[in-house]
Amino acid sequence: MLLQILQTWIDRFTERRIRRAAQLTSRRSTLAKVGTLLVGGAALPMLPFDRSGGVAHAAKVSPVDDAETCEYWRNCALDGFLCTCCGGSVTSCPPGAEASKVTWVGTCKNPKDGRDYLVSYNDCCGKVACGRCLCNYNERERPAYRMGVHNDINWCMADKQTMYHCTVSVIVGVANA
Amino acid sequence: MKAVRYALRKGALIAALAGLSQAGAAFAQLPVETLTSEPAIKAKNRIYIPDIAIMHIADGKLHVVDGDTGKYQGVIGTGFTGQSKLSKDGTEVFIATGYYDRGQRGNRTDIVEVWDATTLRFKYEIPIGEKRAMALNYKYLLTQLSDRWLIVQNATPATSVQVVDLAAKKVVSEIATPGCWAIYPVKSNPNKFGTLCGDGTVQLITLGNDGSAATRTASEPLFDADADALFIQGEATGDVYHFVSFTGNVVSIDFGGDKAVAAGKWSLVSAAERKQGWRPGGYQVVALHEGTGRLYVPMHAGGGEGSHKNPAKEIWGYDLSSKKRVVKTAGHMSTAIGVSTDGKKLYAIDAEKASLVIMDLSGKQPKVKATVQVGEFPSQLEIH
Numbered sequence: 001m002l003l004q005i006l007q008t009w010i011d012r013f014t015e016r017r018i019r020r021a022a023q024l025t026s027r028r029s030t031l032a033k034v035g036t037l038l039v040g041g042a043a044l045p046m047l048p049f050d051r052s053g054g055v056a057h058a059a060k061v062s063p064v065d066d067a068e069t070c071e072y073w074r075n076c077a078l079d080g081f082l083c084t085c086c087g088g089s090v091t092s093c094p095p096g097a098e099a100s101k102v103t104w105v106g107t108c109k110n111p112k113d114g115r116d117y118l119v120s121y122n123d124c125c126g127k128v129a130c131g132r133c134l135c136n137y138n139e140r141e142r143p144a145y146r147m148g149v150h151n152d153i154n155w156c157m158a159d160k161q162t163m164y165h166c167t168v169s170v171i172v173g174v175a176n177a
Numbered sequence: 178m179k180a181v182r183y184a185l186r187k188g189a190l191i192a193a194l195a196g197l198s199q200a201g202a203a204f205a206q207l208p209v210e211t212l213t214s215e216p217a218i219k220a221k222n223r224i225y226i227p228d229i230a231i232m233h234i235a236d237g238k239l240h241v242v243d244g245d246t247g248k249y250q251g252v253i254g255t256g257f258t259g260q261s262k263l264s265k266d267g268t269e270v271f272i273a274t275g276y277y278d279r280g281q282r283g284n285r286t287d288i289v290e291v292w293d294a295t296t297l298r299f300k301y302e303i304p305i306g307e308k309r310a311m312a313l314n315y316k317y318l319l320t321q322l323s324d325r326w327l328i329v330q331n332a333t334p335a336t337s338v339q340v341v342d343l344a345a346k347k348v349v350s351e352i353a354t355p356g357c358w359a360i361y362p363v364k365s366n367p368n369k370f371g372t373l374c375g376d377g378t379v380q381l382i383t384l385g386n387d388g389s390a391a392t393r394t395a396s397e398p399l400f401d402a403d404a405d406a407l408f409i410q411g412e413a414t415g416d417v418y419h420f421v422s423f424t425g426n427v428v429s430i431d432f433g434g435d436k437a438v439a440a441g442k443w444s445l446v447s448a449a450e451r452k453q454g455w456r457p458g459g460y461q462v463v464a465l466h467e468g469t470g471r472l473y474v475p476m477h478a479g480g481g482e483g484s485h486k487n488p489a490k491e492i493w494g495y496d497l498s499s500k501k502r503v504v505k506t507a508g509h510m511s512t513a514i515g516v517s518t519d520g521k522k523l524y525a526i527d528a529e530k531a532s533l534v535i536m537d538l539s540g541k542q543p544k545v546k547a548t549v550q551v552g553e554f555p556s557q558l559e560i561h
């Protein structure tokens with residue numbers, strides 16, 4: 001009986017170790033794609049820089065052109081989950097989520113045409129946090145005494161269902177056009 | 178081959194463990210145990226660490242850690258973008274938060290919860306309005322002025338504050354503060370608070386007995402939100418608040434008079450350091466010990482527009498009276514820092530590892546005493 005228990009315990013332990021290793025490997029590659037960090041088993045968000053080293057994109061498009069990376073040019077002041085990674089796009093909320101009624105507008109330079117575009121960072125609302133592609137860039141962002149250029153707040157705040165799901169980056173004009 | 182080796186190793190391990198269990202028979206049987214709950218936190222000096230838990234944002238947390246050893250003490254749930262504040266006497270924790278009755282959806286309730294700071298048990302709640310700011314955890318978005326007044330920051334996104342009467346256990350007024358943010362208590366007057374405004378002015382508001390704004394003044398412009406914005410979090414010596422700016426200046430403002438007035442401005446960085454892009458960064462960027470006049474700031478190099486939330490490469494310490502740098506130490510990737518009430522310990526939240534770093538300040542330079550992993554996204558710390 002004791003031997004049987006030990007056998008089961010050791011098998012479980014081995015299995016757990018293998019499962020954990022698999023989890024770490026798959027998470028690591030996902031994390032390389034989104035440019036967040038994995039430390040001690042927790043994905044740590046909100047660091048305003050990329051640690052992916054560009055590995056996941058070396059053979060594909062440059063991150064600055066890839067709307068599923070934090071480095072995508074429109075995301076220069078986006079703080080939150082990219083809707084592009086959550087079932088939506090840069091201009092659409094994922095299924096079942098509603099676009100926020102209020103928003104703020106950042107200014108990002110498109111490296112392709114050199115123009116400064118006004119980018120509306122609407123949040124998508126009414127569902128649990130998407131939890132994918134968490135970014136934190138802050139160009140021309142300011143504390144909330146300049147609420148119109150602030151990103152440490154839930155822009156679903158004026159909606160009936162205010163749960164924060166993810167953030168889009170819609171072009172709404174050209175700066176100084 | 179590998180499989181055979183593994184089976185052999187497993188067999189050997191089972192045999193060894195079976196042997197151990199037989200040897201164990203010689204020990205006395207363990208007594209039957211009784212399950213209890215810890216009655217209260219044991220640590221005398223505690224750090225309360227809010228965590229927005231963005232991956233599951235409806236379910237934020239307030240972690241409590243022993244400020245001397247780093248040992249984890251317990252937790253309080255803070256709901257959806259809850260802000261927390263220790264009461265002035267340190268016996269209670271206020272949490273301004275909200276909940277949906279179906280978790281992610283349904284009917285919304287916004288409240289100030291009052292918890293016991295030592296037993297971590299819920300005491301009572303006060304209903305508040307739905308304008309409560311759903312913001313990342315920052316100091317001064319929930320401020321206790323006195324035994325009676327607790328002030329809650331609102332954003333719809335139009336900004337205002339709700340005044341909670343703690344004696345009557347209800348919201349008694351809303352005060353519009355358009356273009357302004359955060360609630361700074363003024364030590365010399367328990368009915369007065371200040372707020373920073375986007376046009377560079379500071380407003381001072383004094384409450385009447387009914388909780389409305391009895392007086393309100395606006396200062397001259399004291400900072401430039403475009404060229405050199407002030408971080409929201411600062412610390413006070415008496416009624417004088419010391420803020421730091423995005424480009425590395427200390428801007429001191431006296432909140433004590435009828436109007437807020439400038440009380441000194443100086444640079445944290447030399448001309449050469451400024452050129453190298455050394456700047457303050459993070460969410461809680463000023464740690465001040467009033468007694469010794471030591472002021473600490475988390476600094477990063479290579480900064481520029483948009484780097485104001487970058488984690489620290491180094492933490493720099495200054496003597497506030499001489500304005501000279503006296504400490505330069507590792508940054509621990511910190512985005513929030515604080516000093517113990519006795520001035521002997523420096524605390525830093527490591528944003529990369531989601532850890533609290535405890536540094537001993539008794540020597541010439543800070544020395545790491547303990548590091549403890551805390552939560553998922555700690556961005557603030559409050560010292561008990």
